[in-house]
Amino acid sequence: MAEPGRGVPRVDSRDAALAADEADPIAFVRARFAVPEDITYLDGNSLGALPVGVRDAVADTVERQWGRDLVRSWNANGWWTLPARVGDRIGALVGAAPGQVMCGDSTSVQLFQAITALARLVPHRRTIVTDGGNFPTDQYVAESVARLLGVRLLRVAPPDLDAVLAREGGDVAVVALSAVDYRTGELWDAAGITRAVHAAGGLVLWDLAHAAGAVPFDLDGIGADAAVGCSYKYLNGGPGAPAWIYLPARHQAAAELPLTGWQGHAAPFALERAYAPAAGIERARIGTPAVLAMRSLDAALDVFDDVTIDDVRAKSLALTGLVIDYADAFLPGVGVATPRDPARRGSQVALALPDAYAVTQALIERGVIGDFREPDLLRLGFAAPYLSYAQVWDALDTLRAVLAGGEYRDPRFATRAQVT
Ligand SMILES: *Cc1c(COP(=O)(O)O)cnc(C)c1O
Numbered sequence: 001m002a003e004p005g006r007g008v009p010r011v012d013s014r015d016a017a018l019a020a021d022e023a024d025p026i027a028f029v030r031a032r033f034a035v036p037e038d039i040t041y042l043d044g045n046s047l048g049a050l051p052v053g054v055r056d057a058v059a060d061t062v063e064r065q066w067g068r069d070l071v072r073s074w075n076a077n078g079w080w081t082l083p084a085r086v087g088d089r090i091g092a093l094v095g096a097a098p099g100q101v102m103c104g105d106s107t108s109v110q111l112f113q114a115i116t117a118l119a120r121l122v123p124h125r126r127t128i129v130t131d132g133g134n135f136p137t138d139q140y141v142a143e144s145v146a147r148l149l150g151v152r153l154l155r156v157a158p159p160d161l162d163a164v165l166a167r168e169g170g171d172v173a174v175v176a177l178s179a180v181d182y183r184t185g186e187l188w189d190a191a192g193i194t195r196a197v198h199a200a201g202g203l204v205l206w207d208l209a210h211a212a213g214a215v216p217f218d219l220d221g222i223g224a225d226a227a228v229g230c231s232y233k234y235l236n237g238g239p240g241a242p243a244w245i246y247l248p249a250r251h252q253a254a255a256e257l258p259l260t261g262w263q264g265h266a267a268p269f270a271l272e273r274a275y276a277p278a279a280g281i282e283r284a285r286i287g288t289p290a291v292l293a294m295r296s297l298d299a300a301l302d303v304f305d306d307v308t309i310d311d312v313r314a315k316s317l318a319l320t321g322l323v324i325d326y327a328d329a330f331l332p333g334v335g336v337a338t339p340r341d342p343a344r345r346g347s348q349v350a351l352a353l354p355d356a357y358a359v360t361q362a363l364i365e366r367g368v369i370g371d372f373r374e375p376d377l378l379r380l381g382f383a384a385p386y387l388s389y390a391q392v393w394d395a396l397d398t399l400r401a402v403l404a405g406g407e408y409r410d411p412r413f414a415t416r417a418q419v420t
Pocket residue numbers: 106107108109134135137138178182207209210230243
Protein backbone atom coordinates (compact mmCIF):
# COMPACT_ATOMS: atom_id res chain seq x y z
CA MET A 1 0.00 0.00 0.00
CA ALA A 2 1.22 3.52 -0.79
CA GLU A 3 1.87 5.79 2.13
CA PRO A 4 -0.21 8.88 1.43
CA GLY A 5 2.27 11.18 3.18
CA ARG A 6 1.80 13.52 6.11
CA GLY A 7 -1.37 15.58 6.10
CA VAL A 8 -2.55 13.87 2.91
CA PRO A 9 -5.98 12.19 2.82
CA ARG A 10 -6.22 8.48 2.05
CA VAL A 11 -8.85 7.87 -0.60
CA ASP A 12 -9.99 4.24 -0.83
CA SER A 13 -13.56 4.50 -2.10
CA ARG A 14 -15.67 6.75 -4.31
CA ASP A 15 -17.29 8.24 -1.22
CA ALA A 16 -13.86 9.01 0.22
CA ALA A 17 -13.00 10.66 -3.12
CA LEU A 18 -16.08 12.87 -2.91
CA ALA A 19 -15.22 13.77 0.69
CA ALA A 20 -11.64 14.62 -0.33
CA ASP A 21 -13.01 16.94 -3.04
CA GLU A 22 -15.20 18.68 -0.46
CA ALA A 23 -12.16 19.26 1.76
CA ASP A 24 -9.75 20.14 -1.07
CA PRO A 25 -8.18 23.56 -0.32
CA ILE A 26 -7.29 24.14 -3.99
CA ALA A 27 -10.54 22.88 -5.56
CA PHE A 28 -11.29 26.47 -6.67
CA VAL A 29 -8.34 26.42 -9.09
CA ARG A 30 -10.09 23.95 -11.41
CA ALA A 31 -12.36 26.68 -12.76
CA ARG A 32 -9.30 28.46 -14.12
CA PHE A 33 -8.82 25.73 -16.73
CA ALA A 34 -10.77 24.94 -19.87
CA VAL A 35 -10.75 21.13 -19.84
CA PRO A 36 -13.62 19.52 -21.76
CA GLU A 37 -16.30 18.09 -19.45
CA ASP A 38 -16.10 14.62 -21.00
CA ILE A 39 -12.32 14.28 -20.63
CA THR A 40 -10.27 13.17 -17.64
CA TYR A 41 -6.90 14.59 -18.46
CA LEU A 42 -4.03 12.56 -17.03
CA ASP A 43 -1.36 13.79 -19.43
CA GLY A 44 -0.54 17.20 -17.96
CA ASN A 45 3.02 15.91 -17.62
CA SER A 46 3.24 15.93 -21.41
CA LEU A 47 1.13 18.97 -22.33
CA GLY A 48 -0.61 20.91 -19.56
CA ALA A 49 -4.27 21.90 -19.96
CA LEU A 50 -5.36 25.32 -21.23
CA PRO A 51 -5.74 28.01 -18.55
CA VAL A 52 -8.77 30.16 -19.39
CA GLY A 53 -6.80 33.41 -19.07
CA VAL A 54 -4.43 32.46 -21.88
CA ARG A 55 -7.05 33.13 -24.57
CA ASP A 56 -7.44 36.81 -23.69
CA ALA A 57 -3.72 37.33 -23.14
CA VAL A 58 -2.82 35.90 -26.54
CA ALA A 59 -5.66 37.75 -28.29
CA ASP A 60 -4.52 41.00 -26.69
CA THR A 61 -0.91 40.35 -27.68
CA VAL A 62 -1.94 39.68 -31.26
CA GLU A 63 -4.58 42.38 -31.76
CA ARG A 64 -3.47 45.30 -29.62
CA GLN A 65 0.24 44.80 -29.03
CA TRP A 66 1.30 43.41 -32.37
CA GLY A 67 -1.59 44.71 -34.51
CA ARG A 68 -1.70 48.28 -33.29
CA ASP A 69 1.37 49.06 -31.23
CA LEU A 70 3.67 47.18 -33.59
CA VAL A 71 7.41 47.50 -32.94
CA ARG A 72 6.78 50.03 -30.16
CA SER A 73 5.65 47.05 -28.07
CA TRP A 74 9.24 46.14 -27.21
CA ASN A 75 9.18 49.16 -24.89
CA ALA A 76 5.52 50.09 -24.50
CA ASN A 77 4.26 46.58 -23.77
CA GLY A 78 7.35 45.27 -22.00
CA TRP A 79 8.37 42.71 -24.60
CA TRP A 80 12.05 43.36 -23.95
CA THR A 81 11.82 42.61 -20.23
CA LEU A 82 9.33 39.74 -20.63
CA PRO A 83 11.89 36.85 -20.57
CA ALA A 84 13.37 37.94 -17.24
CA ARG A 85 9.97 38.73 -15.70
CA VAL A 86 8.56 35.34 -16.68
CA GLY A 87 11.83 33.80 -15.50
CA ASP A 88 11.36 35.29 -12.03
CA ARG A 89 7.77 33.97 -11.86
CA ILE A 90 9.00 30.46 -12.67
CA GLY A 91 11.86 30.92 -10.21
CA ALA A 92 9.34 31.57 -7.44
CA LEU A 93 7.87 28.09 -8.10
CA VAL A 94 11.23 26.28 -7.95
CA GLY A 95 12.97 28.03 -5.06
CA ALA A 96 15.04 30.58 -6.99
CA ALA A 97 15.30 34.17 -5.78
CA PRO A 98 14.72 36.86 -8.45
CA GLY A 99 17.40 37.58 -11.04
CA GLN A 100 18.52 33.98 -11.59
CA VAL A 101 16.07 32.51 -14.11
CA MET A 102 15.77 33.46 -17.78
CA CYS A 103 12.91 32.24 -19.95
CA GLY A 104 13.43 31.33 -23.60
CA ASP A 105 14.17 28.74 -26.26
CA SER A 106 13.64 25.02 -25.69
CA THR A 107 14.77 22.73 -22.90
CA SER A 108 17.13 21.05 -25.35
CA VAL A 109 18.80 24.40 -26.13
CA GLN A 110 18.97 25.36 -22.46
CA LEU A 111 20.54 21.99 -21.61
CA PHE A 112 23.27 22.72 -24.14
CA GLN A 113 23.79 26.18 -22.66
CA ALA A 114 23.89 25.01 -19.05
CA ILE A 115 25.97 21.84 -19.36
CA THR A 116 28.58 23.63 -21.49
CA ALA A 117 28.75 26.65 -19.17
CA LEU A 118 29.18 24.46 -16.08
CA ALA A 119 31.84 22.29 -17.71
CA ARG A 120 33.75 25.45 -18.67
CA LEU A 121 33.78 26.52 -15.00
CA VAL A 122 35.90 23.46 -14.11
CA PRO A 123 38.01 22.85 -17.24
CA HIS A 124 40.58 20.64 -15.53
CA ARG A 125 37.90 18.01 -14.85
CA ARG A 126 37.26 15.74 -17.83
CA THR A 127 34.05 13.83 -17.11
CA ILE A 128 30.38 14.72 -17.61
CA VAL A 129 27.87 12.41 -15.94
CA THR A 130 24.24 11.88 -16.86
CA ASP A 131 21.70 9.13 -16.15
CA GLY A 132 21.28 6.38 -18.77
CA GLY A 133 17.57 6.52 -17.86
CA ASN A 134 17.40 10.26 -18.43
CA PHE A 135 15.10 11.67 -21.12
CA PRO A 136 16.76 11.13 -24.53
CA THR A 137 17.34 14.81 -25.31
CA ASP A 138 19.24 15.20 -22.02
CA GLN A 139 21.52 12.32 -22.95
CA TYR A 140 21.97 13.35 -26.58
CA VAL A 141 22.89 16.92 -25.63
CA ALA A 142 25.29 15.78 -22.90
CA GLU A 143 26.93 13.50 -25.46
CA SER A 144 27.35 16.34 -27.93
CA VAL A 145 28.76 18.72 -25.30
CA ALA A 146 31.24 16.04 -24.23
CA ARG A 147 32.34 15.62 -27.85
CA LEU A 148 32.67 19.36 -28.42
CA LEU A 149 34.73 19.86 -25.28
CA GLY A 150 36.73 16.67 -25.78
CA VAL A 151 35.71 15.18 -22.44
CA ARG A 152 34.20 11.84 -21.46
CA LEU A 153 30.49 11.14 -20.91
CA LEU A 154 29.52 8.59 -18.26
CA ARG A 155 25.99 7.26 -17.88
CA VAL A 156 25.29 6.52 -14.23
CA ALA A 157 21.97 5.71 -12.55
CA PRO A 158 21.47 8.01 -9.53
CA PRO A 159 21.65 5.10 -7.03
CA ASP A 160 25.13 4.24 -8.39
CA LEU A 161 26.44 7.79 -8.25
CA ASP A 162 28.10 7.54 -4.83
CA ALA A 163 30.25 4.62 -5.98
CA VAL A 164 31.36 6.51 -9.10
CA LEU A 165 32.16 9.63 -7.07
CA ALA A 166 34.18 7.57 -4.61
CA ARG A 167 36.15 5.98 -7.45
CA GLU A 168 36.71 8.92 -9.79
CA GLY A 169 34.96 11.95 -8.31
CA GLY A 170 38.09 14.06 -8.74
CA ASP A 171 37.55 14.02 -12.49
CA VAL A 172 33.81 14.77 -12.49
CA ALA A 173 33.01 18.22 -13.87
CA VAL A 174 29.22 18.15 -14.20
CA VAL A 175 26.49 15.79 -13.10
CA ALA A 176 23.35 16.52 -15.16
CA LEU A 177 20.23 14.76 -13.93
CA SER A 178 16.45 15.04 -14.08
CA ALA A 179 14.76 15.58 -10.73
CA VAL A 180 12.00 13.12 -11.66
CA ASP A 181 12.45 10.05 -13.87
CA TYR A 182 10.15 10.70 -16.85
CA ARG A 183 9.21 7.05 -17.15
CA THR A 184 8.76 5.74 -13.63
CA GLY A 185 8.06 9.03 -11.87
CA GLU A 186 10.80 8.40 -9.30
CA LEU A 187 11.83 11.60 -7.50
CA TRP A 188 15.54 11.62 -6.74
CA ASP A 189 17.08 13.07 -3.58
CA ALA A 190 18.25 16.31 -5.18
CA ALA A 191 19.64 17.80 -1.96
CA GLY A 192 21.65 14.68 -1.10
CA ILE A 193 22.98 14.20 -4.63
CA THR A 194 23.96 17.87 -4.91
CA ARG A 195 25.81 17.64 -1.59
CA ALA A 196 27.67 14.49 -2.66
CA VAL A 197 28.76 15.94 -6.03
CA HIS A 198 29.89 19.18 -4.37
CA ALA A 199 31.89 17.19 -1.82
CA ALA A 200 33.74 15.65 -4.77
CA GLY A 201 34.33 19.11 -6.25
CA GLY A 202 31.89 18.78 -9.15
CA LEU A 203 28.90 20.85 -10.27
CA VAL A 204 25.24 19.79 -10.59
CA LEU A 205 22.58 20.61 -13.15
CA TRP A 206 18.93 19.71 -12.46
CA ASP A 207 16.36 19.28 -15.22
CA LEU A 208 13.01 20.14 -13.62
CA ALA A 209 10.84 19.28 -16.64
CA HIS A 210 8.64 16.96 -14.54
CA ALA A 211 8.94 18.90 -11.30
CA ALA A 212 8.26 22.60 -11.97
CA GLY A 213 4.64 23.34 -11.09
CA ALA A 214 4.07 20.01 -9.36
CA VAL A 215 6.87 19.21 -6.91
CA PRO A 216 8.33 21.82 -4.52
CA PHE A 217 11.97 22.47 -5.26
CA ASP A 218 14.57 24.62 -3.49
CA LEU A 219 17.20 25.41 -6.12
CA ASP A 220 18.86 28.13 -4.01
CA GLY A 221 18.61 26.11 -0.81
CA ILE A 222 20.25 22.94 -2.14
CA GLY A 223 22.94 24.95 -3.92
CA ALA A 224 22.17 23.75 -7.46
CA ASP A 225 24.76 25.04 -9.93
CA ALA A 226 22.28 25.30 -12.80
CA ALA A 227 18.82 24.09 -13.74
CA VAL A 228 16.60 23.98 -16.79
CA GLY A 229 12.98 23.09 -17.32
CA CYS A 230 10.18 23.19 -19.80
CA SER A 231 7.00 25.20 -19.42
CA TYR A 232 4.39 23.20 -21.34
CA LYS A 233 4.05 20.38 -18.80
CA TYR A 234 2.90 21.24 -15.25
CA LEU A 235 3.35 24.97 -15.92
CA ASN A 236 0.64 24.81 -18.63
CA GLY A 237 2.32 27.35 -20.92
CA GLY A 238 1.00 25.76 -24.13
CA PRO A 239 2.49 23.66 -26.95
CA GLY A 240 6.09 24.70 -27.53
CA ALA A 241 6.06 27.19 -24.64
CA PRO A 242 9.56 28.58 -24.07
CA ALA A 243 11.78 26.78 -21.58
CA TRP A 244 13.96 28.36 -18.88
CA ILE A 245 17.45 28.27 -17.42
CA TYR A 246 18.54 28.92 -13.82
CA LEU A 247 22.03 30.21 -13.18
CA PRO A 248 22.61 31.12 -9.53
CA ALA A 249 24.01 34.58 -8.81
CA ARG A 250 27.31 33.11 -7.59
CA HIS A 251 28.10 31.62 -11.03
CA GLN A 252 26.76 34.37 -13.26
CA ALA A 253 29.87 36.52 -13.63
CA ALA A 254 32.08 33.56 -14.55
CA ALA A 255 29.54 31.61 -16.64
CA GLU A 256 30.51 31.46 -20.31
CA LEU A 257 27.36 30.44 -22.12
CA PRO A 258 28.14 28.98 -25.53
CA LEU A 259 25.25 30.49 -27.53
CA THR A 260 26.35 34.11 -27.68
CA GLY A 261 23.35 35.77 -29.24
CA TRP A 262 23.01 39.53 -29.47
CA GLN A 263 20.35 39.82 -26.76
CA GLY A 264 22.79 38.44 -24.17
CA HIS A 265 25.32 41.15 -25.01
CA ALA A 266 26.21 43.80 -22.40
CA ALA A 267 25.04 46.51 -24.81
CA PRO A 268 22.70 44.88 -27.35
CA PHE A 269 21.85 48.12 -29.12
CA ALA A 270 25.44 49.33 -29.39
CA LEU A 271 25.72 46.67 -32.10
CA GLU A 272 29.39 46.13 -31.34
CA ARG A 273 31.57 43.80 -33.34
CA ALA A 274 32.79 41.67 -30.41
CA TYR A 275 30.72 39.78 -27.90
CA ALA A 276 30.78 40.92 -24.27
CA PRO A 277 28.29 39.18 -21.99
CA ALA A 278 25.72 41.19 -20.06
CA ALA A 279 25.91 41.27 -16.28
CA GLY A 280 23.64 39.04 -14.23
CA ILE A 281 21.06 36.68 -15.69
CA GLU A 282 20.69 38.86 -18.81
CA ARG A 283 23.67 36.98 -20.26
CA ALA A 284 21.42 33.93 -20.49
CA ARG A 285 19.39 35.55 -23.25
CA ILE A 286 20.14 34.34 -26.75
CA GLY A 287 18.13 35.80 -29.62
CA THR A 288 14.69 37.32 -30.09
CA PRO A 289 12.19 35.53 -27.84
CA ALA A 290 8.95 33.92 -29.06
CA VAL A 291 6.76 36.69 -27.66
CA LEU A 292 3.37 35.12 -28.41
CA ALA A 293 4.31 31.87 -26.72
CA MET A 294 5.87 33.70 -23.79
CA ARG A 295 2.75 35.82 -23.26
CA SER A 296 0.75 32.59 -23.24
CA LEU A 297 3.05 31.18 -20.56
CA ASP A 298 2.95 34.43 -18.57
CA ALA A 299 -0.85 34.29 -18.44
CA ALA A 300 -0.78 30.56 -17.63
CA LEU A 301 1.37 31.25 -14.57
CA ASP A 302 -1.46 33.37 -13.12
CA VAL A 303 -3.19 30.17 -11.99
CA PHE A 304 -0.44 29.74 -9.37
CA ASP A 305 -0.71 33.30 -8.02
CA ASP A 306 -2.61 32.44 -4.83
CA VAL A 307 -1.84 28.71 -4.70
CA THR A 308 1.09 27.27 -2.81
CA ILE A 309 3.15 24.53 -4.38
CA ASP A 310 2.90 22.72 -1.03
CA ASP A 311 -0.89 22.48 -1.45
CA VAL A 312 -0.42 21.30 -5.04
CA ARG A 313 2.07 18.71 -3.82
CA ALA A 314 -0.19 17.42 -1.03
CA LYS A 315 -3.07 16.88 -3.45
CA SER A 316 -0.80 15.34 -6.06
CA LEU A 317 0.52 12.82 -3.51
CA ALA A 318 -3.02 11.97 -2.43
CA LEU A 319 -4.01 11.38 -6.06
CA THR A 320 -0.99 9.24 -6.93
CA GLY A 321 -1.41 7.34 -3.64
CA LEU A 322 -5.03 6.70 -4.56
CA VAL A 323 -3.95 5.25 -7.92
CA ILE A 324 -1.37 2.93 -6.38
CA ASP A 325 -3.84 1.66 -3.76
CA TYR A 326 -6.49 1.16 -6.44
CA ALA A 327 -4.08 -0.77 -8.67
CA ASP A 328 -3.14 -3.02 -5.75
CA ALA A 329 -6.77 -3.68 -4.85
CA PHE A 330 -8.60 -3.82 -8.17
CA LEU A 331 -6.18 -4.25 -11.08
CA PRO A 332 -4.77 -7.78 -10.99
CA GLY A 333 -1.76 -8.29 -13.26
CA VAL A 334 -0.92 -4.59 -13.28
CA GLY A 335 2.42 -3.63 -11.74
CA VAL A 336 3.29 -0.30 -10.15
CA ALA A 337 6.60 1.01 -11.53
CA THR A 338 6.47 4.18 -9.41
CA PRO A 339 7.88 4.30 -5.87
CA ARG A 340 5.31 3.85 -3.11
CA ASP A 341 7.24 6.08 -0.72
CA PRO A 342 5.77 9.59 -1.25
CA ALA A 343 9.17 11.17 -0.63
CA ARG A 344 10.43 9.32 -3.71
CA ARG A 345 7.47 9.99 -5.98
CA GLY A 346 6.98 12.79 -8.51
CA SER A 347 3.50 13.61 -9.78
CA GLN A 348 2.80 10.60 -11.97
CA VAL A 349 2.14 6.89 -11.71
CA ALA A 350 3.48 4.44 -14.27
CA LEU A 351 1.55 1.18 -14.47
CA ALA A 352 3.30 -1.80 -16.06
CA LEU A 353 0.95 -4.07 -17.98
CA PRO A 354 0.83 -6.29 -21.05
CA ASP A 355 -0.52 -4.53 -24.16
CA ALA A 356 0.05 -1.15 -22.51
CA TYR A 357 -0.07 0.68 -25.84
CA ALA A 358 -3.46 -0.76 -26.82
CA VAL A 359 -4.86 -0.20 -23.31
CA THR A 360 -3.75 3.45 -23.46
CA GLN A 361 -5.57 3.89 -26.79
CA ALA A 362 -8.74 2.18 -25.54
CA LEU A 363 -8.72 4.43 -22.47
CA ILE A 364 -8.31 7.54 -24.62
CA GLU A 365 -11.33 6.48 -26.67
CA ARG A 366 -13.31 6.44 -23.42
CA GLY A 367 -12.14 9.97 -22.56
CA VAL A 368 -9.34 9.13 -20.14
CA ILE A 369 -6.15 10.59 -21.60
CA GLY A 370 -2.81 9.22 -20.44
CA ASP A 371 0.16 8.14 -22.50
CA PHE A 372 2.30 5.14 -23.29
CA ARG A 373 6.02 4.83 -22.70
CA GLU A 374 8.23 2.00 -23.87
CA PRO A 375 8.31 -0.83 -23.22
CA ASP A 376 5.12 -1.60 -21.27
CA LEU A 377 4.11 1.49 -19.30
CA LEU A 378 0.78 3.26 -19.09
CA ARG A 379 1.89 6.64 -17.75
CA LEU A 380 -0.63 8.75 -15.87
CA GLY A 381 0.28 12.29 -14.86
CA PHE A 382 -1.57 14.17 -12.13
CA ALA A 383 -1.87 17.93 -12.38
CA ALA A 384 -3.52 18.66 -9.03
CA PRO A 385 -4.73 22.17 -10.03
CA TYR A 386 -7.32 20.82 -12.49
CA LEU A 387 -8.17 17.30 -11.33
CA SER A 388 -10.74 16.14 -8.80
CA TYR A 389 -10.48 13.03 -6.66
CA ALA A 390 -13.84 11.68 -7.89
CA GLN A 391 -12.78 12.15 -11.49
CA VAL A 392 -9.59 10.17 -10.89
CA TRP A 393 -11.54 7.44 -9.10
CA ASP A 394 -13.92 7.17 -12.06
CA ALA A 395 -11.00 7.08 -14.51
CA LEU A 396 -9.59 4.11 -12.62
CA ASP A 397 -12.98 2.38 -12.78
CA THR A 398 -12.81 2.95 -16.55
CA LEU A 399 -9.35 1.38 -16.71
CA ARG A 400 -10.63 -1.57 -14.68
CA ALA A 401 -13.52 -2.02 -17.13
CA VAL A 402 -11.24 -1.74 -20.17
CA LEU A 403 -8.96 -4.44 -18.76
CA ALA A 404 -11.78 -6.73 -17.64
CA GLY A 405 -13.79 -6.42 -20.86
CA GLY A 406 -10.77 -6.85 -23.15
CA GLU A 407 -11.88 -4.15 -25.60
CA TYR A 408 -8.25 -3.04 -25.96
CA ARG A 409 -7.65 -6.23 -27.99
CA ASP A 410 -9.50 -4.70 -30.94
CA PRO A 411 -7.02 -4.32 -33.83
CA ARG A 412 -7.79 -0.60 -34.18
CA PHE A 413 -5.90 0.02 -30.92
CA ALA A 414 -2.77 -1.79 -32.05
CA THR A 415 -1.51 0.66 -34.69
CA ARG A 416 1.12 3.04 -33.36
CA ALA A 417 0.56 6.71 -34.08
CA GLN A 418 3.52 9.00 -34.78
CA VAL A 419 3.27 10.49 -31.28
CA THR A 420 2.65 7.96 -28.52
C1 LIG B 1 9.88 17.04 -21.65
C2 LIG B 1 11.34 16.96 -21.38
C3 LIG B 1 12.24 17.63 -22.21
C4 LIG B 1 11.74 18.37 -23.43
O1 LIG B 1 12.72 18.99 -24.17
P1 LIG B 1 12.28 19.90 -25.42
O2 LIG B 1 13.49 20.57 -25.86
O3 LIG B 1 11.21 20.82 -24.90
O4 LIG B 1 11.67 19.00 -26.44
C5 LIG B 1 13.59 17.59 -21.86
N1 LIG B 1 14.02 16.91 -20.79
C6 LIG B 1 13.17 16.24 -19.98
C7 LIG B 1 13.69 15.50 -18.79
C8 LIG B 1 11.81 16.23 -20.28
O5 LIG B 1 10.96 15.56 -19.50
